[in-house]
Amino acid sequence: MWRWIRLSVGGVEYGDGGPTLADPGVERDSGESLRLMSKHLSLTTALYRYSVYFFAAILLTSFVAFWRFYYSKIFAVDMHHHVHTAVMTLWVVLLVAEASLIRFNYRILHKRIGRLSYLLAPAVVVSIVVMRHYQATKNTPDFSDFQLFFIALNLLSNAPLFALAYGLAMYYRRNVAVHARFMFCTVFPAIIGPIMTRIFRFFIYPHTEMLPWFDGLPMPMDVIDPFLWAMLACLAYWDWKVHRQYFVFPLMLGASITTRLLVNNIYDTAIWRSFVEWFMTLPIS
Numbered sequence: 001m002w003r004w005i006r007l008s009v010g011g012v013e014y015g016d017g018g019p020t021l022a023d024p025g026v027e028r029d030s031g032e033s034l035r036l037m038s039k040h041l042s043l044t045t046a047l048y049r050y051s052v053y054f055f056a057a058i059l060l061t062s063f064v065a066f067w068r069f070y071y072s073k074i075f076a077v078d079m080h081h082h083v084h085t086a087v088m089t090l091w092v093v094l095l096v097a098e099a100s101l102i103r104f105n106y107r108i109l110h111k112r113i114g115r116l117s118y119l120l121a122p123a124v125v126v127s128i129v130v131m132r133h134y135q136a137t138k139n140t141p142d143f144s145d146f147q148l149f150f151i152a153l154n155l156l157s158n159a160p161l162f163a164l165a166y167g168l169a170m171y172y173r174r175n176v177a178v179h180a181r182f183m184f185c186t187v188f189p190a191i192i193g194p195i196m197t198r199i200f201r202f203f204i205y206p207h208t209e210m211l212p213w214f215d216g217l218p219m220p221m222d223v224i225d226p227f228l229w230a231m232l233a234c235l236a237y238w239d240w241k242v243h244r245q246y247f248v249f250p251l252m253l254g255a256s257i258t259t260r261l262l263v264n265n266i267y268d269t270a271i272w273r274s275f276v277e278w279f280m281t282l283p284i285s
Contacts, residue, residue, distance in 0.1 A: 043238050043246075044177045051184055052099035058187060058195065059092045065198035080134045080285060087127040088191060091120055095183065102180070121166045121186075128159045128190060134285035141280050145268055146215040151276055152267040153221070157259035162190040164255060168248075181239075181248035188252065189228050196224045225260055229253060 063071060070077055070085060094116060101110040132154040136142055169182035200220035205211055212222040236249035266272045 042242055043235070044180070044243070047180045047184060048102055051180070052096055052103055054184075055092055055095040055099055055187070058191065059089070059096060061199070062089070062092070062191075062195050065195040065202075068202055069198060080131060084127045084131045087120070087123050091124050091186070092191060094120060095187070098183070117166070117170075121162075124190070125159050125163050128154050128162070130285050133279065133282065136276075137280050137285065143273065143276065144215060146217050148272060148276055149214070149263065149267040151279070152263040152272060153260075155279075156263050156266070157256070158190040158193065161188065161252070161256060161259060162186055165252060168251075178246065178248060181246065182252075185232075185248065185252045188232060188256065189225065192228060193221065193224055196227075197221060200224065225256070229256060232256065 066085070070081060094113070098110055098114055101107070101113065132151055136147055136151060165182050165185040165188070169179050169186070172178040172182065197220050200211070200223065201218050205218045205220070212219045214222075232249050232253040236253060239246045239249055
């Protein structure tokens, strides 16, 4: 039973149940808000209450996805993979912790722990770039179309999209609803993409020949990206239908499609190959 609280100060509501985060997308001053809530579940409320389960599911799924490649032979894996896995895992752990604190209204502790992201978020971007450099140069430098594509995917899509979502989350950190949405978007596609890629490659591709291939190798991103775009489109529609004021998900959807189109149209050009040749000479891994 939803209980509406009449007094809201600074984005926090006070009433019988103690302080709770206000939902700026739903009016509180009449029975109309109660009827609206019964008809349309507030996305802001859903993020505050349930995103912790979504992030926890991502964390658990990552162990399944990377079991064969990393966790089952963890003592034989090189330090580059250890560092990359630690950084990406810590980011998801931070999202789980922050979402939990918001869910139970520990806003001050949420802000204090959130300061760790000032170090961790840049580490995520650097880790994505360094890991792709290492994978491309650890043996003989690889200039296959497959390698050129994935270097472009990481440098022109995954890392920039993560940086965009996090940067805007920090810019709007005083607007809790918008901040929460952009932090939610940091997992699209830099974290969800690699997890789903491994699941497709190890658990689905061996059982079907109907999925896309590229340069003789599995290409699950051609399935995963449209799936992630559909998720963002559904969230954008939900946000518009209930709140009619948020731009976050349309922006991230547009940015994701734009960067993927850029990757598709640049990876096999002479300009990109020249850039990759220079990139591989950098002493960063």
